[in-house]
Amino acid sequence: MKEDEKWQALLAISTPTFAGETTPPYGFMTRTLARLKTEKRQQELIEKIGLRAFLASLAVLGLSICLTLCLHFTNQGDLEPGMNGFIQVENVQVS
Amino acid sequence: MDQPIDVPACLQRWKEGDENAAEELIRYLYPVISKIVRLHLPRRDDEEDLIQEILMKTFSRLHQYKGDAPMSHWVSRLALTTCLDRLRAQKVRPEIRWADLTPEETTMFDAAWLSGSTKDAGDAIQARDLVDKILSTLSGEDRSLILMVDLEGQALQEIADLTGWSVSKIKMRLFRIRTQLRKMIDNIEERP
Numbered sequence A: 001m002k003e004d005e006k007w008q009a010l011l012a013i014s015t016p017t018f019a020g021e022t023t024p025p026y027g028f029m030t031r032t033l034a035r036l037k038t039e040k041r042q043q044e045l046i047e048k049i050g051l052r053a054f055l056a057s058l059a060v061l062g063l064s065i066c067l068t069l070c071l072h073f074t075n076q077g078d079l080e081p082g083m084n085g086f087i088q089v090e091n092v093q094v095s
Numbered sequence B: 001m002d003q004p005i006d007v008p009a010c011l012q013r014w015k016e017g018d019e020n021a022a023e024e025l026i027r028y029l030y031p032v033i034s035k036i037v038r039l040h041l042p043r044r045d046d047e048e049d050l051i052q053e054i055l056m057k058t059f060s061r062l063h064q065y066k067g068d069a070p071m072s073h074w075v076s077r078l079a080l081t082t083c084l085d086r087l088r089a090q091k092v093r094p095e096i097r098w099a100d101l102t103p104e105e106t107t108m109f110d111a112a113w114l115s116g117s118t119k120d121a122g123d124a125i126q127a128r129d130l131v132d133k134i135l136s137t138l139s140g141e142d143r144s145l146i147l148m149v150d151l152e153g154q155a156l157q158e159i160a161d162l163t164g165w166s167v168s169k170i171k172m173r174l175f176r177i178r179t180q181l182r183k184m185i186d187n188i189e190e191r192p
Helices: A002-018 A028-074 A083-090 B007-015 B019-040 B047-060 B071-088 B103-115 B121-135 B140-150 B156-163 B167-189
Strands: none
Touching: A002 B103, A002 B121, A002 B140, A002 B167, A028 B019, A028 B047, B007 B019, B019 B047, B019 B071, B019 B140, B047 B071, B071 B140, B071 B156, B103 B121, B121 B140, B121 B167, B140 B156, B140 B167, B156 B167
């Protein structure tokens, strides 16, 4: 068909404009390496912050577990938390 | 492409913090990415920015590269996906007519019909403008597909491997694109 031939002819004429570059243009390497360096530094910083946040949350978790266990063992005789204190104050007989 | 480099050794050096390795990798990958970007992106978009973006993506995903295929293939796929994403965001022109062409483009339209090919650089640019205008009536994926087949002469299986589409899907798409292209060229031919 003549439309196909026309399309192919146009493509054939424009072919050189589709060829890629073999070497980076002036300044491209410097800019790209600088950006790469910045992004790597940011990535390392994010990883460091993430690790610190993780360690901090682990510490908080550990602390809360310790607190819970301590309370559990100190109030073991309680009927309910705080009840021991109430019994002592009101002198209630528990048998 | 420049001299082949020892990719695994280069990657190892980059992991160890050697910046020269990054430079070697960029020089090696630049022609591969440039070729894809030039083919799959309209000329008015900033090529250099996109090449840089693809390189950044490459470096940030280096841990995903297993080394079972050549690095240039892996990067080609990444570059093509990035270009297609960019093309998807672009508007598709509903149609193109004789009145939409510049005087130079109308001359080129007739000259292409008569001569078929030329070695003149100016003509190549005029023809490219016209090709870009016609391609702007296609979706991004269709535009890339027709160029891979008609300009690069890539095999359907090769395109399937690169894009992840099935061969039958590619064939159906090509048929539809060719019909659309014929209609567009016919539209232009109907000059006032």
